[in-house]
Amino acid sequence: QSVLTQPPSVSGAPGQRVTISCTGSSSNIGAGYDVHWYQQFPGTAPKLLIYGNNNRPSGVPDRFSGSKSGTSASLAITGLQAGDEADYFCQSYGGSLSGNWVFGGGTKLTVL
Amino acid sequence: QVQLQESGPGLVKPSETLSLTCTVSGGSISPNFWSWLRQPAGKGLEWIGRVYSSGSTNYNPSLKSRVTMSVDTSKNQFSLNLTSVTAADTAVYYCVRGPRSSSGWFDPWGQGALVTVSS
Numbered sequence: 001q002s003v004l005t006q007p008p009s010v011s012g013a014p015g016q017r018v019t020i021s022c023t024g025s026s027s028n029i030g031a032g033y034d035v036h037w038y039q040q041f042p043g044t045a046p047k048l049l050i051y052g053n054n055n056r057p058s059g060v061p062d063r064f065s066g067s068k069s070g071t072s073a074s075l076a077i078t079g080l081q082a083g084d085e086a087d088y089f090c091q092s093y094g095g096s097l098s099g100n101w102v103f104g105g106g107t108k109l110t111v112l
Numbered sequence: 113q114v115q116l117q118e119s120g121p122g123l124v125k126p127s128e129t130l131s132l133t134c135t136v137s138g139g140s141i142s143p144n145f146w147s148w149l150r151q152p153a154g155k156g157l158e159w160i161g162r163v164y165s166s167g168s169t170n171y172n173p174s175l176k177s178r179v180t181m182s183v184d185t186s187k188n189q190f191s192l193n194l195t196s197v198t199a200a201d202t203a204v205y206y207c208v209r210g211p212r213s214s215s216g217w218f219d220p221w222g223q224g225a226l227v228t229v230s231s
Contacts, residue, residue, distance in 0.1 A: 112133040
């Protein structure tokens with residue numbers, strides 16, 4: 001049971017826009033801690049995709065964007081491409097009582 | 113560009129100690145925070161703990177009684193020891209840089225090391 005909740009799967013056709021939600025609580029996301037997103041292809045390590053809620057590391061296309069509001073965050077992918085098919089994880093801090101960095105359970109993106 | 117590489121046994125017997133080392137290349141291990149995370153097959157990510165280049169540590173409370181991390185700045189390496197392992201500790205273990213603060217992130221990541229706990 002992950003501290004942050006993500007849908008197990010989302011799908012979309014090439015060119016479409018999809019969003020992946022990440023729901024936390026008043027102890028973590030709602031307490032003001034930043035949310036970060038990672039992309040993971042099968043058999044490889046996760047890669048930082050979005051940091052600080054809505055910032056893209058160098059080399060990440062602007063088709064990827066993040067947002068945060070209240071106790072939730074979202075990752076949006078526009079102009080969906082076959083190469084975007086991967087697992088996506090959100091991450092934040094569990095709060096001062098937990099002393100833990102926490103992740104969502106991951107969302108499998110399928111490009112139809 | 114900083115790169116990380118995990119090394120260590122791929123098979124550990126139940127009740128024994130899992131030991132992994134991460135070698136940092138392309139940059140100095142100091143001053144910085146370094147973490148270990150793990151991912152069981154088909155499952156999500158779990159933060160195990162963090163070590164600063166000075167040697168100070170933070171551990172996941174759920175694993176704290178079994179985890180020890182250390183740094184060897186002369187070799188640009190940091191290490192993980194996990195004692196009394198069971199099959200539930202079977203996972204891919206990643207070494208990563210960060211996080212620098214409570215709102216911090218993990219980047220970059222090592223390629224991962226599969227550790228299987230089995231007799």
